[in-house]
Amino acid sequence: MNIxxxxxxxxxxxxxxxxxxxxxxxxxxxxxxxxxxxNIVKLRIRATGDRVVFPNIRIIEGIKVLSxxxxxxxxxxxxxxxxxxxxTILILTFAPQKDMTIPSYEVEIDxxxxxxxxxxxxxxxxxxxxTNSNHIFSLDLKSNKRSVVPGESFLVTVYFSLQxxxxxxxxxxYNRPEFKGFFVEKVDKGKNYYKGKYQVTELRYIxxxxxxGNFTLGPAHTKIGLQDKSKKDMFNKGFATKWVQKASNxxxxxxxxxxxxxxxxxxxxxxxxxxxxxxxxxxxxxxxVKIEGEGNLVNFDxxxxxxxxVTIYSNDAKIDITVVDGQIYSSYSKKFVFISEKNFIIxxxxxxxxxxxxxxxxxxxxKAFTIKxxxxxxxxxxxKTSKSIDSKEIIPEEDVxxxxxxxxxxxxxxxxxxxFFYILHYLPKRKQKLSKESEALKILYGHISKDAEVEExxxxxxxxxxxxxxxxxxxxxxxxxxxxxx
Numbered sequence: 410m411n412i413x414x415x416x417x418x419x420x421x422x423x424x425x426x427x428x429x430x431x432x433x434x435x436x437x438x439x440x441x442x443x444x445x446x447x448n449i450v451k452l453r454i455r456a457t458g459d460r461v462v463f464p465n466i467r468i469i470e471g472i473k474v475l476s477x478x479x480x481x482x483x484x485x486x487x488x489x490x491x492x493x494x495x496x497t498i499l500i501l502t503f504a505p506q507k508d509m510t511i512p513s514y515e516v517e518i519d520x521x522x523x524x525x526x527x528x529x530x531x532x533x534x535x536x537x538x539x540t541n542s543n544h545i546f547s548l549d550l551k552s553n554k555r556s557v558v559p560g561e562s563f564l565v566t567v568y569f570s571l572q573x574x575x576x577x578x579x580x581x582x583y584n585r586p587e588f589k590g591f592f593v594e595k596v597d598k599g600k601n602y603y604k605g606k607y608q609v610t611e612l613r614y615i616x617x618x619x620x621x622g623n624f625t626l627g628p629a630h631t632k633i634g635l636q637d638k639s640k641k642d643m644f645n646k647g648f649a650t651k652w653v654q655k656a657s658n659x660x661x662x663x664x665x666x667x668x669x670x671x672x673x674x675x676x677x678x679x680x681x682x683x684x685x686x687x688x689x690x691x692x693x694x695x696x697x698v699k700i701e702g703e704g705n706l707v708n709f710d711x712x713x714x715x716x717x718x719v720t721i722y723s724n725d726a727k728i729d730i731t732v733v734d735g736q737i738y739s740s741y742s743k744k745f746v747f748i749s750e751k752n753f754i755i756x757x758x759x760x761x762x763x764x765x766x767x768x769x770x771x772x773x774x775x776k777a778f779t780i781k782x783x784x785x786x787x788x789x790x791x792x793k794t795s796k797s798i799d800s801k802e803i804i805p806e807e808d809v810x811x812x813x814x815x816x817x818x819x820x821x822x823x824x825x826x827x828x829f830f831y832i833l834h835y836l837p838k839r840k841q842k843l844s845k846e847s848e849a850l851k852i853l854y855g856h857i858s859k860d861a862e863v864e865e866x867x868x869x870x871x872x873x874x875x876x877x878x879x880x881x882x883x884x885x886x887x888x889x890x891x892x893x894x895x
Contacts, residue, residue, distance in 0.1 A: 433457055433519055435457075437454050437455075438455065439453075439511065449656055453499070455498050457496050462518075470510065472506075473503065473659075479498070506658050511527060512527055546572065547655060548630070549657055550568075552626070555662060556662075561674045563616055563737070567585070568611055573606055577633045583629070586659075590664075595614055618662075631654070631655055634652050636650065668763075672760040672761045675702060679699070680698075682696070704737060718749060720749070720851060728741050846870050849866075850867060
């Protein structure tokens with residue numbers, strides 16, 4: 410009986426201690442009200458009640474919330490015959506860069522609205538802080554431009570600095586900055602070097618805005634494990650790991666309206682050339698176009714050519730990007746192949762380029778090329794022979810010698826004509842064959858990315874077009890592929 414009384418007294422004492430916690434209500438608590446810029450603040454909003462509805466908090470006074478978590482726990486207390494009460498905690502993390510005040514928030518609990526109290530946060534500059542832990546590692550976000558126009562690329566770099574000699578865990582957690590409103594490309598795997606007593610890792614990103622407006626980039630944030638020499642690990646063989654979080658600063662980027670529309674934004678030069686301007690029928694003419702200069706060409710592509718009576722192919726463009734002294738340089742190269750049986754002209758093309766440094770609109774031009782198709786000797790001789798047959802000569806009756814000579818010439822012409830007509834008899838078949846192969850190329854070329862067999866067949870047909878007679882083609886399989894994609 411004494412034990413039962415003791416247990417009852419413990420339960421009553423616990424109920425008295427937690428009486429205030431059991432009442433419906435809300436309270437906001439922060440991990441620290443005085444921090445160094447780059448450190449993470451953890452905000453807990455604790456609500457007690459059966460049904461809790463928190464506000465959707467993604468931004469705190471202009472600062473992005475880095476993580477968002479909601480936990481529900483049970484409180485085992487005795488109150489009016491009940492032994493259970495729920496407590497819900499909303500946990501938010503963010504990284505303020507200057508002094509700020511966390512505003513009050515409204516939380517609905519069991520149908521009633523409760524309000525938290527505002528909390529002031531003091532933020533110190535890392536360079537003025539004497540706390541050694543603040544200098545172990547840091548994140549810094551920088552940009553080579555703060556004002557651009559749509560389509561103008563710029564470089565953003567995250568600098569991760571770690572004090573030399575510091576041992577970190579094998580799996581640090583890194584979250585890149587938020588780049589909402591921009592096309593993003595990572596330049597490389599990272600650049601490493603030593604600066605003073607720090608080992609610095611650079612992570613570089615190329616950003617291209619697709620619309621005008623004011624944007625905020627970042628922050629980047631990371632969580633790494635450091636050795637805590639004041640504690641041993643669970644096996645008592647080494648030091649425990651202490652996880653520390655840091656965040657970078659943010660950047661404000663202004664995207665101004667572009668004065669005029671253009672195909673490219675940057676400072677580029679263009680070079681276009683063909684490998685020949687005189688070629689045999691059905692032989693390839695290669696046009697190579699190269700654009701290079703300061704700016705980003707990743708999102709640019711030359712449109713395809715369309716010419717009547719000319720078969721045209723193109724490869725995928727080759728694009729290279731480099732960063733030199735904080736500036737973005739890129740080169741774009743693409744090849745077009747033209748095949749025809751008659752003369753044709755590769756038309757002129759003009760592209761507009763907006764130079765943001767000069768604020769001027771300029772032109773990049775691919776000049777026109779006239780391509781001449783050589784006629785074969787057989788066709789030329791046949792044409793001459795046919796002309797000699799069709800021509801009529803008046804033979805004087807009294808000139809027997811001349812008449813005899815003309816008769817021999819006539820006989821010889823008939824013989825030669827027969828030979829050439831025999832040759833010409835087979836040319837249509839060859840042309841017909843070439844025509845079928847050209848038609849097959851037109852049908853299959855647009856599907857080479859879908860099927861490896863189609864790609865191989867196109868390569869063979871193209872080789873045959875270029876005069877490689879050693880290439881063998883499975884006619885039955887070619888017919889099946891044509892019927893499949895026709």
